[in-house]
Amino acid sequence: MMRGERLHVWTDGDHVGEFMRTSGGHVSFHYDSKEGAPISLSLPRTGKSSGKAASAFLENLLPDDENARRRMASRLHLDSTDTFKLLADADTVGGLVFSDKPELPHHPIEAKPLDEEEIGNQIGYVRANGYNWFARDDEDEFYERDTPKCRFSIAGGQPKFTLARRAGVWLWPNASIPSTHIIKPEMRDCPGSHRVEDAALTLGTLCGLPVSEHGILTANGAEAFITRRFDRIVDGNNVRRIHCEDLAQAMGMDPESKYEIGAASCVRFLHHFDPSDETGYEWVRRLAFNVSSGDSDSHGKNYSIVLAENGFRFAPMYDMTVTRIWPHVDQEMAMPINGVEFAELLTPFDWEAFAEEAGLDGERVAHIARTMAGAVLDHLDEASAGLPDSLRESMRKAVSKANENIQPLHRRMSKPKANTASFSGGGVWVSPHIRSGYEVSGYWRSR
Template sequence: MTRTLDIWWDGHLVGQLTQNQHGELGFAYAPEWLSDEEAQPLSASLPKRAEPFTRRECRPFFGGLLPEEGQRDAAAQALGVSRANDFALLDRLGGDVAGALQLLPPGKAPTTPALDQQPTPLDDAGLIRVLDALPVRPLLAGEEGLRLSLAGAQSKVPVVLVDGAVALPAPGQPTTHILKPPISRFTATTENEAFVMRLAAAIGLDVAPVEARTVQDRTLLLVQRYDRAIGDDGFVRRIHQEDFCQALGVPPETKYASEGGPTFKDCFALLRRVAARPAVDVLKLLDAVIFNVIAGNADAHGKNFSILYDAEGPRLAPLYDLLATVAYPDLSPKFAMKIGKRATLAELDAKSWAAFAADAGLGLPLIRRRVAEISNRVLEKAAAVAEELSRPELDRMAIEKFAETIRDRAERCALTVAGAVR
């Protein structure tokens, strides 16, 4: 028996995701979607065609909509399905995913919440209940009326804001924010991510807005979703997006370059092929690469860069999930994607930047200028950003330590391009 999920985009049927009796996934575009010249493909890796896509072809995109690693395990357990069963997980979680899509059972079209279905505001006790539930029920899997999914290995849940207060969405309501509790294994990860994200914004990078909040002495990070647009009438519209692994047809399990995932050469080539303004986005990606080196964010793998398909055409999405992983000795210091053949700041030298320039298809003089510029901006802005976050309810000492570490790395990074051959 073949099972089916309908794929919807802005109220239009895109196609069907299927699972046959052997458990194999397949995807086919709907004839109406194929005949509409304005309709876009779901992914750069799934071009519009009448021929159905095999599991090998479609699984990287659809599997990439789901949580990963321990989050996937816990969600599957909470739902009573196999962790390896992408279809079963999407069936239970696919009502609100990253991007514009909704995955719904056959015969069930997308609907807006009924008048008697309103978001559920969370008071302090409600927020604590959600934070406590996430380790065993990621994305609140199994919660009455909720079908939510986000990729990633960190604990999080999509939410909405009601007069600034966090609320759980009504059934079918697009979420507008992501609530992220701290990572329990490490100290001050809320402060870490808030600082690094705000520092990136302060030096001019395009970054998802974040806010560090506290409830009963517990911290959480509230991230504004860049794949949602709120109109003047308050109506929330989903905007399509996909991460680089999805766009390149790479399964989420191999998101790291060392496992066969995207390299910087792949990423820059993808933007040149897909972006509406590739020259602009290539430079934005270059700045993001340099900033991640300075910030000590070694986890910038293929699922932590995305393409946003908005009204202006495909473009590099705002940056997200920026964390100074270098602050935690238990985490690998090696870059998820190498700069040339080097995987740490200590190893970086002029030759590695020259090799990176070749991979990125950019001139070495440009890279030298950008390294110097980004390093100088970080040195100029780090103290002010740290001061903005130094509120009594947050860990001020940790924030100052993050700032100190990143300023030191900025100085060291600036030196790595010295003597680079033109």
């Protein structure tokens, strides 16, 4: 490798700094100025960051699966899965654009629209070839050898792809064409996963949590879960990237460590930025929902924050499902509570003990967990009403089991409107407020 390799970083068209990699492989980030919002809480504009924070931040923007990275490199005509090369000119999570040159990447906007058949074929292909998140080999018109038109990167292990919605048509994204939607086909080993995720997000909305617009996309007979990106603002034909990061990035942890991030450590991390701990209590509400809804795979990368110069706020919830529907999926929670690994064994005492370990008020945290459990159970039937009978019954059993010992508190609550999507553009931020006795977090709402 050449000494002092650089990856330039842009936000809203402004150059904010560059990642530098030495010949020994050490990665660091250098800001152009001490003013403005950081690109990550783990990379402050002033002060020091951990030695691995810069490289961890970048790695968290790429797929977990090395096979997916190799396929990505192949479709982009790259000679390796080098992180700098994969991210250069790509449409990524958050508000940053990366370039291996000191100029802002520019790609022609006159991209060929995708028709329903092409999208349906892509859904089917990703479902059948999980590690391949790109188009098929015979669709080279979207990947011209000199200027690949589809250039996106999205983190995680579940097969998915992104699309951009402009002027009523779908396009492949790149650095110049921000994606607006994420599409997740059904996972072959988890039948109905796309519909369960849709139902889980509906359940979150009914429980008063902020959730991105979502729904089921049908294209040429193929179905997939679809969600509007919360890190994009659509204004007519213009799309603005909004900068965010997940907790793994914020804490300077690489993606391989996402299951090592404990619940108490998340609260203590948030306390550093908000000593009042109200941010910590808000995060506990989200954690309690994931526990009560039977999502055992809720780890550090499933929670994100939106960054601003004066601080941060939580992003809407995403990647929510009921993993306990499928027996072959790990039933142990990714974030044990007070050492308890199975949701059905959790009691209010465990939540109190966890709170004390994390530096929060035990009674308040236990009340949050019990109240959220009650809301989950109260709205379960409505959220799952659109599922096939067998899948709806599996969801009911899984969620009921997850709440066996929590002693749910049931409260009357007005019926929030589920944030299902027509995906026609635009959005405004609704500030946190009280709704029928429940604290409702801020969320994106269509214009």
